Amino acid sequence: SQTIHQWPATLVQPVGSPLSLECTVEGTSNPNLYWYRQAAGRGLQLLFYSVGIGQISSEVPQNLSASRPQDRQFILSSKKLLLSDSGFYLCAWSVGRSPGNTIYFGEGSWLTVV
Amino acid sequence: GEDVEQSLFLSVREGDSSVINCTYTDSSSTYLYWYKQEPGAGLQLLTYIFSNMDMKQDQRLTVLLNKKDKHLSLRIADTQTGDSAIYFCAERGFQKLVFGTGTRLLVSP
Numbered sequence: 001s002q003t004i005h006q007w008p009a010t011l012v013q014p015v016g017s018p019l020s021l022e023c024t025v026e027g028t029s030n031p032n033l034y035w036y037r038q039a040a041g042r043g044l045q046l047l048f049y050s051v052g053i054g055q056i057s058s059e060v061p062q063n064l065s066a067s068r069p070q071d072r073q074f075i076l077s078s079k080k081l082l083l084s085d086s087g088f089y090l091c092a093w094s095v096g097r098s099p100g101n102t103i104y105f106g107e108g109s110w111l112t113v114v
Numbered sequence: 115g116e117d118v119e120q121s122l123f124l125s126v127r128e129g130d131s132s133v134i135n136c137t138y139t140d141s142s143s144t145y146l147y148w149y150k151q152e153p154g155a156g157l158q159l160l161t162y163i164f165s166n167m168d169m170k171q172d173q174r175l176t177v178l179l180n181k182k183d184k185h186l187s188l189r190i191a192d193t194q195t196g197d198s199a200i201y202f203c204a205e206r207g208f209q210k211l212v213f214g215t216g217t218r219l220l221v222s223p
Contacts, residue, residue: 006156034210043118043215044157044202059210090156102147103211105157 002027006091006106013113019064019078021109023091026072031093033074034103035066038088050074086113118214120203125220132190134217136203139184143205146179148188151200151216160188160201195221 006023013019025031035047046059048066056066063082067075074091091106117139126132138146144165149157163170163177163186170177176189190197200216 036213044204044211044213046210046212049210092157102159102162103206104159105149107156108154110154 002093002104004091004093004104004106006109008109009107010110011112013081013111015083015113016080019076019081019085019111021076021089021091021111023074023076023106024072025074025093028072028093028095030071031095032101033068033072034092034094035074035076036090036092036105038090038108039086044090048076081113083113086111118203118205118212120201120214120217122215123218123220125222126193128193128195128221128223130193132188132193132197132219132221134188134190134201134203134219136186136188136214137184138186138203138205138212138214140205140212141181141184145206146177146186147202147204147206147211148175148177149202149204149213151202153199157202190219193219193221195223197221 003026033050036044037047038044048058050056050068053068064078089109092103094101094103120136145162147162148160150160151157161172161175163179174191178187198221200218202216203214204211
């Protein structure tokens with residue numbers, strides 16, 4: 001069966017520090033991978049998605065970046081965090097891109113920028 | 115563009131039915147989803163419905179879709195305290211899911 005792992009689960013970082021959140025998927029190959037963010041009291045916003053190694057699409061301009069160095073690994077990074085980067089970050093995966101392919105989520109990472 | 119709206123809060127008593135509503139704007143959406151998020155956790159897929167269906171039932175969950183009005187609802191029968199969570203409606207475009215802001219369901223004993 002397929003599983004998705006995301007870490008760290010919680011993170012407290014000072015403003016201006018770097019960020020690295022990692023996500024891996026097991027039990028499938030060539031998944032589509034996604035990073036979503038849920039800010040306090042708000043819905044989920046798609047940040048990045050990837051359909052293959054080295055292929056990253058950004059949905060919103062921001063000081064975050066994503067990379068996919070391996071088929072089942074997706075990394076969310078920042079060189080200098082802002083207070084507004086605080087939130088709950090969710091990695092997700094799907095097989096294929098058609099609307100019928102369900103997207104499955106990891107357990108999320110809580111980021112607090114202080 | 116795509117937009118999904120939900121009411122923010124719903125409170126029910128244990129044993130009652132809960133109905134969570136959602137409206138969406140993208141008429142080309144072919145799949146619509148309901149996700150559940152428990153405190154501090156990721157999103158759990160509850161159910162989904164294809165746009166050519168009006169209703170889908172899965173145990174205590176019933177999804178109703180009114181495609182003309184772009185209205186989706188999730189009914190939870192015999193609501194339990196363990197159903198307390200945030201429920202997200204989402205519409206599926208080609209590359210991504212677009213989510214509503216979520217409805218916080220509070221179930222009191």
